[in-house]
Amino acid sequence: MAGPSPQVNPDVSGQGRLLSVGVLERAPWWALVLLIAGVFAFVSIRRSPVYLETYQFLLPAVFVTIKLALAAYVVAMVLGLLAALGQISRHPIPSTIARLYVEVVRGVPLLVQLIYIAFVLTPVLADLTGIRWFRNDMVRAVLGLGIGYGAYLAEVYRAGIESIPRGQGEAARSLGMTPWQAMRHIILPQAIRVILPPLGNDFVSMLKDSSLASVISVTELTYSGSLLNARTFRSFETYNMVALLYLIMTLIGSLGVRGLERWAGKGKR
Secondary structure (H helix, E strand, O other): OOOOOOOOOHHHHHHHHHHHHHHHHHOOHHHHHHHHHHHHHHHHHHHOHHHHHHHHHHHHHHHHHHHHHHHHHHHHHHHHHHHHHHHOOOOHHHHHHHHHHHHHHHOOOHHHHHHHHHHHHHHHHHHHHOOHHHHOHHHHHHHHHHHHHHHHHHHHHHHHHHOOOHHHHHHHHHOOOOHHHHHHHHHHHHHHHHHHHHHHHHHHHHHHHHHHHHHHOOOOHHHHHHHHHHHHOOHHHHHHHHHHHHHHHHHHHHHHHHHHHHHHHHHHO
């Protein structure tokens, strides 16, 4: 007489299947695909003299792109903070000026703004002030991108500031702080955790939009790629490398943004 057959707990086996499916679903397959593509691209560049020459020609333009994006983002952060503080001000003059700046700039395409600032605004400023660096293409691009993105960052700042309960400011003023002191010491330090991830995302966007500076002959990555293509007529290799370099920069920026999001999330617990 045979003994009782072993029984399998359906709940346990089902849980195992669900666990394995969940692990597969959560696996970062996109990262694996990018890793494989990156290894393939690296091997191709090392083995191809054409790609290696293209990379060496475009590498200085990568640093110009990063410098342009960083400088323009500093300008945008300052203008955005001033515009946000102006919008939440109770005084009609700064509130009107800030709101006008935000609405006008956000209503005009960034490319049009860049061309207008480069060929209309900065030449006028150079003639009126006598400051020659207004005629520098890099300065024009920094101002154009900074002014354009400043309007969008203003809304990020404003949303972050308004997310802090009003009682925080009222409590600070009840302790004898001025509105500026309350904003500086109480509200902004709390709002910074809220706005850091959106600010990081906007920097990644600016890094990509810095390619628009090619229309005013700034020797960033896109413009340098166009120069190389006009000289060698190797469109396939040139623009493959341009796209790859942009992708590397934006992926690194995106990883930084995710780190900021995790850091900000820890502060909310």
